Amino acid sequence: GDSDVRHDEL
């Protein structure tokens, strides 16, 4: 979901 995309960075 959207939150996965937001948290796929460092």
Add this chain to the structure above:
Amino acid sequence: MNIFRISADLLHLASFFILIFKMKATKSCKGISFKTQLMYTLVFTCRYLDLFHVLGMMITFNFAHITGLTLYNTFMKILFLAASYYIVYLMRTELKSTSDDARDTFVLWHILAPCAVLALIFNAQFTILEILWTFSIYLEAVAVMPQLMLLIETGEADSLSSHYMFAVGGYRALYLVNWVYRYATEPYYSNWIAWIAGFVQTALFGDFFYYYFVKIMSGDAALKLPT
């Protein structure tokens, strides 16, 4: 993963190695703000709590959601955490006598309190993990302030310290490019909390970048600020 993102991460990784190399080679942490380094340990600790989630998936053999990106992120997160804790450890043990503590006068509550309040108000979801993640994004944006204050106080930086600051400032600037790229190429991508904080973070380095490039062009990376 695009070229800007991977370059940014590698530059960030390089920043740790430059700093550790400088401290080991010169046996000194002169000119490096302990307070900024301490804030970075707090930033990574608050941001990477999802490591426990990944660890949980691994020890229960639940590999369905573990992708190549998850493994890459996990590897880098552990490296960033280890490096930043190691730096703080070095600065408080064998290199403590060389630490610029007397000139490292920034008051940390002046950034900690506003970041905490902002994270409680402006977040994507009112959960502990999400608030701590948001807090880490805000805090990282301003964590360099003690270092900048020390640089102004000292009036100069040796070349390794300058390279370190360039790497740690440049990495977020590359993330800005990465965000623009992702926004243009990925339909559901938007992360305004990181965008605004990343912009502030990069802007704080503005003056420093200017003096750094002037010095690099003249063939010397040691900085002396105009008085």
